[in-house]
Amino acid sequence: MEALYLGCLVGGVLFALISVVFGDWIGDALGGVFDALSFEFLQPVVLAGMVTVFGGAGILIERYAGLPPVWSVSVSVLCALLSGLLLYFGYVKPMRGSENSVGYSMNDLTGRIGEVTVPVPEKGYGEVMVSMGGSGNTLHTAFSFDGDWIPAGVRVVVIDIEDGTLGVSELEKTEKGLE
Structure with a gap:
């Protein structure tokens, strides 16, 4: 299980780094291919954060809590969902509302x-x-x-x-x- 958690942690961090460096280029190259599948909550930053937290929480819980694998996965998923909610309602949604224009008629x-x-x-x-x-x-x-x-x-x-x-x-x- 630790390999899965480590993979999620490293994958989430790499996704975040790649998004920061190449995010605009990737978005232009894909040209809105996934727009039809998008849900309000499933923003890339939220998903990357959830995967990263799942991996990090899983490693910590498995090493230090001594819980059975089923419980460590359940607690890790719960931590990932909570972090996703916090990211969405604490960052993504407020930032979407902050976009405004200085244009006028x-x-x-x-x-x-x-x-x-x-x-x-x-x-x-x-x-x-x-x-x-x-x-x-x-x-x-x-x-x-x-x-x-x-x-x-x-x-x-x-x-x-x-x-x-x-x-x-x-x-x-x-x-x-x-x-």
């Missing part, structure tokens, strides 16, 4: 608050910096929606978008008009 800018960086004349164009939350700030060409001159440093709200240009209005003036 121009329509997402409507209603956002910005600050004029280059004055916006009554008829013409200036520049506005709009905060995009966690992804930073973005600069856009802007025109005065109300036809008023808007000096630099004034906070504005994006009212409309025409041909990729933001129609903005002074935020304080808009707030006073609402009162």
